[in-house]
Every structure is written in C-alpha cells, then in structure tokens.
Amino acid sequence: MNSPEWQKIEVLADRKYPVYLGTSLEELGAYLPALPEKVEHILIISHQKVLDLYGGRLMKGLGDYRVNLLVVPAGEAEKSLERLSQLTTAALGYGADRKTLVIALGGGVIGDLAGFFASVFMRGVRLIQVPTTLLAQVDSSIGGKVAVNHPAGKNILGAFHPPQAVWTDFTTLESLPWLEVENGLAESIKHALIADPGLFNFFETQVDSIKQRDPLIWRTMVTRSSSVKVKIVSQDEREQGIRGLLNLGHSFGHALETEMNYRGVTHGQGVSIGIVAAAHLAGAKGFISLAEVERIKQLLRNYGLPIAIPGQNPQALLQRMQADKKNQGGRKILILPQGIGNAVISQDCTDNEILAAWQQVISG
Incomplete structure (x- = not known):
C-alpha cells in the first residue's frame, strides 16, 4: 500500500482479520493476492449513488478479476428476505460459486445486506467490507455481525460472518451528507x-x-x-x-x-x-x-x-x-x-x- 499514513488494527477473533485505515480504494485489488485462497470472481454489492461516486476508483484495481455489480436501492427497508432472494438469483445468473468474493461497498445497510448474503449464499462465501460512510467505518463494518430485518423488528434474521478484511478509505467521507x-x-x-x-x-x-x-x-x-x-x-x-x-x-x-x-x-x-x-x-x-x-x-x-x-x-x-x-x-x-x-x-x-x-x- 502506497499511502504513508495507513494503519492496520487486527481483530483478534476466532479467525483474525485486519481493519485497514487510511488505505485507498484503488489499492484493494493489489491486496487480494494476500488472501488465503485465490480470487477469480468478485461480486460488488452497492447502491447506484455509491457506485457513481466510488465504483470507478475501486474497479481500477480489479482489472485482473471477473467482476459483476449487484445494485440495490437505498434504504433500510432493502434489508429484507425479498431483496436477499433477488441478490441470489442475480448472483447465480453471473455464475457465482463457493469461491466467489463478495465486496460490500457502502454504508451500514449495504454492509448488513451484503454480509448476510455472503453468510448464506452456498453456505457462506468470502466477504470484504469497504465502508464508505462514517457509521460503517467506525462501527458496522467491524465485528462480523450481519443481518436483514423482519416486520417484528430490526436485524432479527442475522449471522456472525467476519470479513476477510475491512478496507477503509477516509476520502469517501468528503462527500458524505x-x-x-x-x-x-x-x-x-x-x-x-x-x-x-x-x-x-x-x-x-x-x-x-x-x-x-x-x-x-x-x-x-x-x-x-x-x-x-x-x-x-x-x-x-x-x-x-x-x-x-x-x-x-x-x-x-x-x-x-x-x-x-x-x-x-x-x-x-x-x-x-x-x-x-x-x-x-x-x-x-x-x-x-x-x-x-x-x-x-x-x-x-x-x-x-x-x-x-x-x-x-x-x-x-x-x-x-x-x-x-x-x-x-x-x-x-x-x-x-x-x-x-x-x-x-x-x-x-x-x-x-x-x-x-x-x-x-x-x-x-
């Protein structure tokens, strides 16, 4: 990583994983070869507005991989079983398999939804959290808790699915409302x-x-x-x-x-x-x-x-x-x-x- 100011904090969980602070979106692709298993296919789950702002920068480093985008509407209501089913159908259409890597690009809703999808798709696939909001960077991207909502309450259906890494680019906060x-x-x-x-x-x-x-x-x-x-x-x-x-x-x-x-x-x-x-x-x-x-x-x-x-x-x-x-x-x-x-x-x-x-x- 080229940025002289990046830091790494390690989460000492059952399976340790790093939280990188001050890295750049463009450099994530160069980090992927360090993962334990080779990455070939990537699903990026995000909102259209986030992709418009940061998708191009993230994709710059992913030229060596087969990448598909899964775009979901914004809003807490999208953390639903219906949206999860639609993501599954789209992922299968792109040929996703148990070796696919999911990248959650966005805030807390995307982190929860993409993370829960990664936890249940084919009994669990790899996940990297790329938080673009302050809430996601300080809280929701860290810890492995992922979930969707139910009419009875928020985050009722969930899992513990730790990411391979959390990749934090502080510049994404500059345009945050x-x-x-x-x-x-x-x-x-x-x-x-x-x-x-x-x-x-x-x-x-x-x-x-x-x-x-x-x-x-x-x-x-x-x-x-x-x-x-x-x-x-x-x-x-x-x-x-x-x-x-x-x-x-x-x-x-x-x-x-x-x-x-x-x-x-x-x-x-x-x-x-x-x-x-x-x-x-x-x-x-x-x-x-x-x-x-x-x-x-x-x-x-x-x-x-x-x-x-x-x-x-x-x-x-x-x-x-x-x-x-x-x-x-x-x-x-x-x-x-x-x-x-x-x-x-x-x-x-x-x-x-x-x-x-x-x-x-x-x-x-």
Whole structure:
C-alpha cells in the first residue's frame, strides 16, 4: 500500500482479520493476492449513488478479476428476505460459486445486506467490507455481525460472518451528507460513552473542527472510535458478554425505527434518542448523575443529533422492545451508562422504568 499514513488494527477473533485505515480504494485489488485462497470472481454489492461516486476508483484495481455489480436501492427497508432472494438469483445468473468474493461497498445497510448474503449464499462465501460512510467505518463494518430485518423488528434474521478484511478509505467521507455524518457521530459518541472518557472529551472540545470536517481531526475520530469497537469485539466476538455494551441506545433506537417503519428517523437519530432514554433510565437507577445526563444531552445537541421524539406512543414502543434479540427469558436486557466512559448490562429494568424513560424523550 502506497499511502504513508495507513494503519492496520487486527481483530483478534476466532479467525483474525485486519481493519485497514487510511488505505485507498484503488489499492484493494493489489491486496487480494494476500488472501488465503485465490480470487477469480468478485461480486460488488452497492447502491447506484455509491457506485457513481466510488465504483470507478475501486474497479481500477480489479482489472485482473471477473467482476459483476449487484445494485440495490437505498434504504433500510432493502434489508429484507425479498431483496436477499433477488441478490441470489442475480448472483447465480453471473455464475457465482463457493469461491466467489463478495465486496460490500457502502454504508451500514449495504454492509448488513451484503454480509448476510455472503453468510448464506452456498453456505457462506468470502466477504470484504469497504465502508464508505462514517457509521460503517467506525462501527458496522467491524465485528462480523450481519443481518436483514423482519416486520417484528430490526436485524432479527442475522449471522456472525467476519470479513476477510475491512478496507477503509477516509476520502469517501468528503462527500458524505451531514445527515449521514450524524449516523456515524451517534455511534462514535456511543463508543466514547461506554469505553473511552478521553474520546468523549475529544468530542466535546472538537465540535467546530469536526463540523468543519478537518481531515486530521476526522482521521483521529475514526481511528479512536473504530479502535474501541475492535478492542471489544476482540474480547467477545459472539456477544456472550462485554460486546453487549456496544448496544447502548440500540434497544430503544431499534424499537423506534421499527415503530416508525424506518421512515422519518435515521439509524443515528434513533441511537441518539436511545442513548438519552438509556441515560434517563440509568439516572433513575442511580448509575449516573443528573449532571452527567445533561452532559450527554448537550454533546448530542452540539452535533445536531435529536434528544427527543415527540408524538410517539410509549406503550407501543415498549411493545416493540419485546422482540429485541438481547432479551432473555422474557426479561428486557438493557445497556445503561455508568458515568462517562463506562456502561453496565442491566437485567432488572421494569416496564414502568422503561416507560418512564420513554416519556422523558417523548416529552422532551
């Protein structure tokens, strides 16, 4: 790799894999011969807009391979079994087989959908994640969790399918709309809140630089945030313990996204509101001070992230939380902040406590 500033962090899972930071899209093809098995056929799964922006650059390095493009519409609703079936039909039409390599080029939706497709197509084919959004670079491309949605809830149908590598080109963030930036900021702030108080302080002191997209500051932000994810996944790849902390804000956020049918609220907005709801619940249980709750809310406000969602039905949202994958034996398992930079897995939250937290974010 020619870039003098690229870094490599290794995920120490059952099968180790590298997360490359600061590499270029054009250089991925030169990396492929380093994979354990020879690559001949590649399926790139992406959105048309992403391909228009970055497909040409990625293809520059793939001239030695047989490459086919599978284009899917944008939107969380595309993470469905119907779309999975259509991808399968198209892949078979291109002669894909068990040696095919899938490249997920895009954000979190593409990473989830392409990753789940790779996990089930012919009982599993190789995958490389090429994240092009902030959310995907700091969070969803790392860790091997892939999924599609079900009417009962988000990511109900999923698998653990670690990639061969994560290939991160920071320049793809330059054209990212601010709404997409917010998605990644919500996840990055979550990482700081659960495991890195210094990163939380970084977000508090670098608001202007981050909003102005200072390249050096963004590089630091992505590197530090993704490092939190890598460290936690390396300790608990299959989410049997500490990895559950990464779900802070997600039980609330996923319920909200599902209730709103993935319209009118982005994933990052859902996570932001979910973090606030979890903070209020943590405050009620004595895990966090009122001043710390306000500090969390102020940081989210500073980046334009929502901290309230008026007009929702708390009982309906509570019902949506029944389908959360983390629940056990009928008990709702929630991640709650414990101060700034630490979090706990709580198994004893009552429905009344959860409803009270929902009321806090519904009333604003």
